[in-house]
Amino acid sequence: MLRLSPPGHQRFTQANTLEIVYGGGEANVAVGLAQLGHDSAYVTRLPAHDLGRSVAMYLRRLGVDTRPILYGGEKLGVYFLETGAANRASKVIYDRANSAFAEIGPGMIDWETVLAGATWFHWCGITPAVSPGAADACLEAIHTANRLGIKVSTDLNYRANLWKYGKKPVEVMPALVAGCDLILAGEDVAEIMLGLQAAPMHGSSGTSADHVRQFCQKLQQAYPKCGKVAVTLRRSVNASHNAVSAMLYAGQTLFQAPTHDITHIVDRIGAGDAFMAALIHGQLTYPGDDQLALDFATAAYAYKHTIPGDALVASAAEIEGMMRMDNAGRVAR
Amino acid sequence: MLRLSPPGHQRFTQANTLEIVYGGGEANVAVGLAQLGHDSAYVTRLPAHDLGRSVAMYLRRLGVDTRPILYGGEKLGVYFLETGAANRASKVIYDRANSAFAEIGPGMIDWETVLAGATWFHWCGITPAVSPGAADACLEAIHTANRLGIKVSTDLNYRANLWKYGKKPVEVMPALVAGCDLILAGEDVAEIMLGLQAAPMHGSSGTSADHVRQFCQKLQQAYPKCGKVAVTLRRSVNASHNAVSAMLYAGQTLFQAPTHDITHIVDRIGAGDAFMAALIHGQLTYPGDDQLALDFATAAYAYKHTIPGDALVASAAEIEGMMRMDNAGRVAR
Amino acid sequence: MLRLSPPGHQRFTQANTLEIVYGGGEANVAVGLAQLGHDSAYVTRLPAHDLGRSVAMYLRRLGVDTRPILYGGEKLGVYFLETGAANRASKVIYDRANSAFAEIGPGMIDWETVLAGATWFHWCGITPAVSPGAADACLEAIHTANRLGIKVSTDLNYRANLWKYGKKPVEVMPALVAGCDLILAGEDVAEIMLGLQAAPMHGSSGTSADHVRQFCQKLQQAYPKCGKVAVTLRRSVNASHNAVSAMLYAGQTLFQAPTHDITHIVDRIGAGDAFMAALIHGQLTYPGDDQLALDFATAAYAYKHTIPGDALVASAAEIEGMMRMDNAGRVAR
């Protein structure tokens, strides 16, 4: 998608210019992985005009292989972002209906070819929300990946203003999630998307370790292929100040990351995608060390908040430096 | 519509920011009339979000009464404009399908109320091209204006990439044009839109006075309510340098304006709308003097090329100064 | 006034460009009310050149009726604003002497016409500080409003660098304040402007409820027409971080609002005007509920700090969302 934002903290109605960024759930994960040093490719459908091509150019610049992209249709999805500050929340206006991507359907992508040689396939819950064709194409991809022995991950990512084509998430998502090895989900989203009954909460215990462990176990029981469940945690002081952390449930163990206090947020969009990219990086880079993988992913999650745009534009070395938490106040020279 | 342009002469694929302007055929005419000192109002349908509201705010700023605007729907029409230079043409990418305006239909606007007290109603050929509902609403307006004795003008304005709803212009336009008192049209457009057979041309005589006179007479015969026909003339040296003029056929006389050489074009979008606004201004302000009205309109037509954005942001005094053609090289201080 | 500011946190002597905003006490209140959904109009005098017209265009864009504005004189008041950060205070340089507005005088505005149909008239203490003519015109307006039964409010707003025409505030203000139904004032300002002896303070008790109640009672005794007195409270950690609250004394009761901590100020100019606009909105919208009106006004007061420019560019729904204090950290999508 094309993201257009008023500069600084201008309101939509005050803007005379808009800043261009490109992004979207899976695209951000692809960029994050490329920046962290991996070969990553991205599959989508874009209109064959200069704005559609600009999306591919943007991704290619950041290291993503754009050869699998299909060209066709007329409309590029757009979203407008107003960046909040302190007590004023950020706002988004979507203009993505009838996009070239929404017109995608099963059979249009040759998944065998696209996935040949891949080790990991990631999708997110926004894709099946866009159109039945997108949901079907996603299911095709998951089945192909499963057949080829490629790991599959998802970020459930519920967007209330989508899912307008006559089906509820619970009618669509379970079949897709069933093919996944790693799921990033929150309890409330899992209830909406998968119909997973949330456990009763005592006080503000929703982010307590015990509660999260129960949720992850229940999710694993329902989706036995899923070996690992990740949950991100966020405490919002206000639009400029958040504290973030995460947990990872893997092999009966709940790993917990330290909390990062982000006192001056630059751009929080795409932080979850940065977490996902970094968690996949961790799975591939530190295969036996889930604590390290989680800590790295959580550091990337926090680090994204300091970077303009949708994507994690940062090297693995920079995230590792941040994990040591010892250098942010100094100038690296 | 929201117009988004890369700054300066950047190409679409080079842009990091987009400059915001709002515009559209009739909106530009409404702004032009307000700037020239008239009470003008604009009727359209906009989505009830901050971007939709920004269109109304933009128009109100420039003096247009926006109270008749309807709010509803979700999508604001967008067009992307790349500004050419010298040998490189400007380019436009439209993203206007399914806009709030396209969803308009008969009965949604109370034309009796909207037009109460008005002296002039203007519409352009883009409106009926957008959707059957828009065409029907436009016909309602014209019939109401005719009934109330309000003058009606149109700019035929053919856009090949519209008219996608299954009807050809010639099936729709004649009924609309039949209610008009003043038509701005070129011969080629009149052929497409009205089925008016073009006269055979001898050499490059298409803009000769005789040829234009014949065309105007033929158009008047077909549409006898139409008392006056205007034709704009443009010689394109390149994207930065054009020469413009115009003719007006009224009461059996063909009036011809001087030619203005615009050697350093700033923004040529909306020049035709500026001409239309200034011609209406001329009709209202110099009622007996069609030569003066035409000269004023042609000066405004040229002047618009020096103004950023879609609309004629200029006072009548400024256009009159330009008509005397004696001050552009000096600094007005 | 035309406000010109170096971008970001540049110092005056570092600036190469200046950002344009328009504003002024009563103008900001008029914009705030228009944004909150009310019909609001603004009366002033502006020079009849393009910069003067730009003020009216700016106000009209934001929904204010500018038809009552007079045109004449040569100079538009200007103020230059340098935005501080952390330990560096913001700075203002005024260039408003001899402005078109300062040349206003009694008899120039037909208040009967301007105020016809109005329900509320607001003025602020800067107006009578500018020139004797402005003070007299203000008094005319207050008397007219009183005669027509229109509610009158004021924000005392003392500016030490004005009041240069030979009279002290105490010689001018009491007659004006006597016609007011609602006064926004601090104790120190009331002493300077109205000669109201401040009560002795014990420790830092100046903002304690008891102390504020005493002050309000004393003010009411001196100005019996005044049914309600509002006091805004501000704790300045530094130029980027303030905490704000407010109290309202009405019908023998002192209402207290919660405190809003604004950790990342975007623009604090006009916050008091935003409070005033929102308090008038509250009086009109929640007539029986002074607590709700005060809470709404205080939320608007805080919210303004996050918005670039002088005025509260926000809808009532956005302020209400902020009052619930539950959404700033999330992205509204």
Add this chain to the structure above:
Amino acid sequence: MLRLSPPGHQRFTQANTLEIVYGGGEANVAVGLAQLGHDSAYVTRLPAHDLGRSVAMYLRRLGVDTRPILYGGEKLGVYFLETGAANRASKVIYDRANSAFAEIGPGMIDWETVLAGATWFHWCGITPAVSPGAADACLEAIHTANRLGIKVSTDLNYRANLWKYGKKPVEVMPALVAGCDLILAGEDVAEIMLGLQAAPMHGSSGTSADHVRQFCQKLQQAYPKCGKVAVTLRRSVNASHNAVSAMLYAGQTLFQAPTHDITHIVDRIGAGDAFMAALIHGQLTYPGDDQLALDFATAAYAYKHTIPGDALVASAAEIEGMMRMDNAGRVAR
């Protein structure tokens, strides 16, 4: 003065930012001389706030000695400039009344000290137009320079919107001009400023060599101290395209410079001041060669049109390169 301009070709009413430049007749000449390699100093009065200081900082940056500047008063003169294009003229709005400079008067500047060691003193006709005090201070300076044997030059420079303090130019200027060795003047300006009867013109012969020679002779007769008279010539095709030349009458000879065609004007403000600076440079650098001095000055006159801002920011070597007229189309690398 502080000059504020909308970027690009925006109109005043379209601007959201203003670009800062500083300038003024004599200041521009001082900068031009400093850029051409001379020690130059500038005398004026500026308010002692950050904007006043910014003027001095700007001049110092460009090489001008600012130590003679007086600080006092409150207002910095401002002018707003809208840059025209093609058929649209540039516009200026002045806000210079009551400036710190206008409050200057005789006795405030110690001219003996300021002019000690100087070889040239330049003033322009805007200074005596501002206030009687400025005219008197200017006269003091000229008398001091005459006494010290310092050459004096002037650019008559008539501004119709000044001269508002009750005297006509002809009551003030002759006494000032009497002390000048070099005068830059046009015939129409000399009539207004000095009461010098213009010769009858035959056709468009106003810029013919014979006509100019007669004018110069008449001026010299009236002001016998004046050894040289310069006249600049400008043909305005439109706001973006001018052709310029100049003539110099010295020692009974009329020297004529070639014409420079400036097809893409960047900024024409200050071109006359650039001519003046370069003519003084020529007098000092090529003492026996008036043709060379004139050609250099005319090249600088043309060159200024390509430079943003009020002043000639160019080295003598660059102007000499331009005189050879052989390099503009190439990239100097």
Add this chain to the structure above:
Amino acid sequence: MLRLSPPGHQRFTQANTLEIVYGGGEANVAVGLAQLGHDSAYVTRLPAHDLGRSVAMYLRRLGVDTRPILYGGEKLGVYFLETGAANRASKVIYDRANSAFAEIGPGMIDWETVLAGATWFHWCGITPAVSPGAADACLEAIHTANRLGIKVSTDLNYRANLWKYGKKPVEVMPALVAGCDLILAGEDVAEIMLGLQAAPMHGSSGTSADHVRQFCQKLQQAYPKCGKVAVTLRRSVNASHNAVSAMLYAGQTLFQAPTHDITHIVDRIGAGDAFMAALIHGQLTYPGDDQLALDFATAAYAYKHTIPGDALVASAAEIEGMMRMDNAGRVAR
């Protein structure tokens, strides 16, 4: 190289920001070919820091395969560009000494691998001018290409401020040029670079067809592998207005292209590289039609002048549209 330019027509000493572009002779040709639809790759050496990586990111964005790039060294070559206007020439300041690229040497690039599967290899005369190592590496490449049967082209491109390592061009260039199939050269450059005695000229006949034919024949005799010689022609009216054309000598025939008048130059840097890319495109796309190939290349040469930056950001379809010379004045919508 990193190119840094003051915005608009600012002079170096006026700039507060610099605009970033990346470029260089061969890089521009690689981008041009990628934009015209070819698989193109670029070989260079860049420092392994964020600025070095930004060059590769820029090239990848525009479609160039950057995998052959070596990383090492510390300095990225920089050039500063001041864009002239009208009578003021553009200026360049180089800061490229000791760049990572200058430290390249023979044996560092595995040309067999890099050139595997290629059909064309292009180099330019700036490379051997930078350092002996770069000259040697270039010779390695040419020999490898020759051995593999890959076509080789060169643009002689003399830069007087390079060639500082103790050898004259004529000591180095002939061995390199001997391996070329297509040479872009001017007569003066061929004399400096290759010692080729220029023919005596009669009047301004240097660009006459006869004279160019003689030059090409002489060049071919000296370098018999070279089947085709191209010569670009440029008439510089001033820095904003040039007219360009070109000739191609192939198979005893001298083909001549039409002249393109570029009245409003946006950016003329890289025009020669655009010509070269388009000429290679023509050789590959219209193999039997040298006239068409030349016309296409000349159209691209002209078109580049309208595009900001160093490179031809344009599709083959856009250049073909320009060849028809029929659309620049219209808006493509």
Add this chain to the structure above:
Amino acid sequence: MLRLSPPGHQRFTQANTLEIVYGGGEANVAVGLAQLGHDSAYVTRLPAHDLGRSVAMYLRRLGVDTRPILYGGEKLGVYFLETGAANRASKVIYDRANSAFAEIGPGMIDWETVLAGATWFHWCGITPAVSPGAADACLEAIHTANRLGIKVSTDLNYRANLWKYGKKPVEVMPALVAGCDLILAGEDVAEIMLGLQAAPMHGSSGTSADHVRQFCQKLQQAYPKCGKVAVTLRRSVNASHNAVSAMLYAGQTLFQAPTHDITHIVDRIGAGDAFMAALIHGQLTYPGDDQLALDFATAAYAYKHTIPGDALVASAAEIEGMMRMDNAGRVAR
């Protein structure tokens, strides 16, 4: 040096423009002193092109006497600065090898003339790190200053990426430091630069008063000319939030300044230079009051963090206002 920074918090690889500032250790101190009201001059060597001249213009603008600057060489030192935020550290890329300044050597500057009439000479530890010639020229200067009875100060300032010419700091620095009256140093830097053995630390006692006193005493014993030692203290919460303080050891007494909490850093580069300039100001302005001098210097140290660019652009009155710590939250109007 030329400093180039991406705007806002963009990463290097995201930048399309770079903001220009000029700076460097001693240059920043010179600017700071000029801003605080002192006559200050700066000696360096700059290339004689427009970028070199721009450095001098920048310094002159801010009040520094640039007449002692030598012109020669080709390269201007450049550093690229990426500004971090919250948990992301700022980054610097240097491109200063082979600069005109590094080519400086003994005998090139006539120190007797340059220092004539001076009261203070300041140098910093970056200068001798650049090249042996720079170290020798620095030693010349110190010896001359000592001979002329001019106070000498230094800021040890270790940069690990310099010192590449074959000598270690301890081989060079002691001879230079021996001539200093005032040293700004940290314990770790003193160990690297001077070989001064650090005292064993107990816990985090490195910044305790006792520990600092011991360090200062040891430094004074080694360098008996040095009457005063200053140590700055910084606690880095993150890249946007630091707290700073300082101590000064003078005449057997350790003075301690209050701590300033800087919660919203704008630009922390040059803060140490601001401290140094303000400490010299304090020595000159409050000769008997080291506590006041230290408090002033520490306030300037903090204040610099709120100012864009390398230098302290602030008056003594503004720093004094900040020392009272009573005005940052208010608008100065």
